[in-house]
Amino acid sequence: MPTPSFRYELRRVDPEQIRKLAHDTGFFTDAEIQVAEELARERLSKGGSSGYHFVMAEQDGRLIGYTCYGPIACTLFGFDIYWIAVQPDIQGRGVGHRLLEETERLIREAGGSRIYVETSQRLQYDGTRAFYKNEGYRLEAVITDFYAPGDGKVIFCKVLT
Amino acid sequence: MPTPSFRYELRRVDPEQIRKLAHDTGFFTDAEIQVAEELARERLSKGGSSGYHFVMAEQDGRLIGYTCYGPIACTLFGFDIYWIAVQPDIQGRGVGHRLLEETERLIREAGGSRIYVETSQRLQYDGTRAFYKNEGYRLEAVITDFYAPGDGKVIFCKVLT
Numbered sequence: 650m651p652t653p654s655f656r657y658e659l660r661r662v663d664p665e666q667i668r669k670l671a672h673d674t675g676f677f678t679d680a681e682i683q684v685a686e687e688l689a690r691e692r693l694s695k696g697g698s699s700g701y702h703f704v705m706a707e708q709d710g711r712l713i714g715y716t717c718y719g720p721i722a723c724t725l726f727g728f729d730i731y732w733i734a735v736q737p738d739i740q741g742r743g744v745g746h747r748l749l750e751e752t753e754r755l756i757r758e759a760g761g762s763r764i765y766v767e768t769s770q771r772l773q774y775d776g777t778r779a780f781y782k783n784e785g786y787r788l789e790a791v792i793t794d795f796y797a798p799g800d801g802k803v804i805f806c807k808v809l810t
Numbered sequence: 811m812p813t814p815s816f817r818y819e820l821r822r823v824d825p826e827q828i829r830k831l832a833h834d835t836g837f838f839t840d841a842e843i844q845v846a847e848e849l850a851r852e853r854l855s856k857g858g859s860s861g862y863h864f865v866m867a868e869q870d871g872r873l874i875g876y877t878c879y880g881p882i883a884c885t886l887f888g889f890d891i892y893w894i895a896v897q898p899d900i901q902g903r904g905v906g907h908r909l910l911e912e913t914e915r916l917i918r919e920a921g922g923s924r925i926y927v928e929t930s931q932r933l934q935y936d937g938t939r940a941f942y943k944n945e946g947y948r949l950e951a952v953i954t955d956f957y958a959p960g961d962g963k964v965i966f967c968k969v970l971t
Binding site for chain 2: 678680681684722723724725726727763765789790791792793794795796797798804806
């Protein structure tokens with residue numbers, strides 16, 4: 650069982666590391682990987698006012714996973730988790746759970762109580778959806794054909810108590 | 811019936827004009843008005859790569875309404891309309907319809923075919939929801955308690971044909 654350490658401030662090398670991690674999972678399109686990297690660059694250049702916050706999980710100095718989250722503008726208690734990714738060679742060993750737990754702790758600390766995550770209806774994301782359900786997220790809405798014809802968006806929500 | 815002229819490039823004075831217009835409608839919270847202004851500043855500083863596009867409706871040199879829209883990252887055909895606002899003294903005279911029609915034309919031209927707009931469940935937005943329905947937008951999903959307890963988000967979608 651990996652025992653990651655967490656850090657919350659990005660370093661200059663992180664956008665590149667995040668791009669590589671997102672790529673290595675094999676889960677994301679080029680456009681998605683570019684967005685993941687851009688959010689990290691936004692954070693580096695604008696700091697907290699970017700609205701993007703990060704939890705970086707490391708083991709022996711290696712980035713093994715991360716989340717990117719932030720408050721939803723114009724809502725009282727809403728937060729989005731924009732990204733969660735774990736290195737493929739250590740998936741299924743609890744790192745995603747630890748990352749999500751740490752992210753939820755920080756969101757609660759920041760005054761948030763409703764967390765939203767979005768994913769795709771595609772078969773490829775069966776495991777992702779099962780993961781969220783297992784972590785206490787419930788299906789909130791489905792937007793059909795959102796990403797592409799036949800590929801809807803699934804919105805999950807967890808209410809912190 | 812006002813006959814607005816449209817322009818699509820923002821000028822230095824527009825973020826301030828948009829802030830004032832959003833404020834004058836009496837419809838938006840301070841936080842929302844700040845976001846409206848920020849999107850205009852993003853557009854001014856980054857141009858088209860900001861992802862925010864504008865339709866500015868003017869009459870006799872006065873800004874009488876505007877929309878802000880853009881492609882949804884990682885979707886094939888999705889566009890969001892982020893903002894639509896019309897000066898309160900000329901509401902109900904077709905300017906909103908003209909603005910929406912022009913925005914839809916530009917989205918179609920840019921390759922978009924699914925347009926999303928989001929609004930609130932609050933009573934105050936009854937007219938807004940009726941407006942979208944009348945313009946061919948159908949209710950796609952409701953996210954309960956999204957903005958605040960008791961104040962859900964309503965997502966409308968129009969599929970261009």
